[in-house]
Amino acid sequence: MIRSLSRVKRSRIVAGLGAALTVTLLATACTGGSSTPSTAAAKPTELRMLYTTDEANSAAVASLVPQFKEKFGIDLKIDNQPYDALQQKVFSEFASSSSYYDIVVVDTPWAPALVQNLEPLSQYIQNDALNPGSPQSNVGDFIPKVFYDTAVYNADSPIKRYPDPTAKPDVSAIKNAGFDVYGMPIQSNVAVMAYRSDLFNDPTQKANFKAKYGKDLTVPKTWDDYAQVAGFFTQPDKKLYGTTAMAGVGDWATDDFKTLLASYGGDGTLADESGKPAFNTPEGTQALDYYAKLAQSGHVPPGSTSADWGTTAESFGSGLTAMTINYHDLKLADNVNGGTIGYAPVPTAKAAGPHFGTWMLSVNKNSKNKEWAYQAISWLTAAEQQTTMTAKSLHPSRASVFAGIKSDNPLAPFYDTLGKSLAVGVGRARLTNYTEVSHEVAVAVNNAATGASSPSDALKSASDKVSALLKSAGY
Structure with missing residues (x-):
């Protein structure tokens, strides 16, 4: 989802990695095997967890290690790896059927290729002895869309999605529908809009907007209003641009496009459950046409056609x-005198569809300590621990945590917007080669944004290439 702010080269680095290692994974997926959990499993002296760095707020998780030791009497050893190294290590560990790590953190683009190597958790969740004080790990408290998009799979057909992603999570219903639970969501990311509330509240700005457009200056709720407000706030005499675009070739561009695609009524996942591309449509053309015009409008900073998440955050922060639209809370530099930040859901056209994606903690099917690994991830993702981790800006995955955030919390406006946006988010297609698909879509977005291709031609070219990729992957 949406992870590091400095991975401009990520898509190019790992574009072939998923395809190369997926073949190996599919060949070795059944070697670990699952067995009925034992409530009398011997307690290990330590559990090993493979985790990322800032992409999923490693500092927040690390802060709980002493409490974990006090609670369970087990050392939790966390191996933190930056995104690219982590992805390669996760795939390699599973390809070799290694039991070294008991717990692995999984980003949603990888899950379809990895799910057969993850321990299915329904029999653990429904075992009361393994859930002391938290019957069935209280999975019903997870935000439904987050839980189903992140953790619920049919391992034999990972492209399938749970039929009702808004239903309150219930393990029995999940099992009856032919699915299982393969992890616990821990860090939930979704596109949100940040804006300079000091500028929107400035009497002079408000008066000038009213004089120019004949209406009040408000935080935009539609994409048409967003473009208009961006044009208004582009004020060269103040060295100010209206907004940002991250149209450089990478996941960031794909994520911007799929948010717009869903908003205009298209399939924001980019591919349907039959493995066919779903973005070369009238809605897709409309969405990309809007984005290309924004990128070429002069209302975004120079260099936006090579920008990524970090670039846009820096532009806004300075x-x-x-x-801007990004995936985390932002800060303004000290030299932005009097600057304040507000947050709001990304604008809509016909529907809400902000791109989202969540990291989950999963149990390695090859682990020799599965029962204790399950209890560890259940504890780490419980509401009490997630609430504690909000002090370090964790993005919760549980509804009760969002509901419990106090109004005096400095990040209360961000968390309020984050929670509302997660409830209507649109995830990725469940493809074993999603990284390669995303790359081709990002190229199309960049070509349209730079004017190298028309939006319709860019999408047709990308759709043809994606069709070939999906066919080669067996869809």
């Missing part, structure tokens, strides 16, 4: 733009 006071260069009045608005």
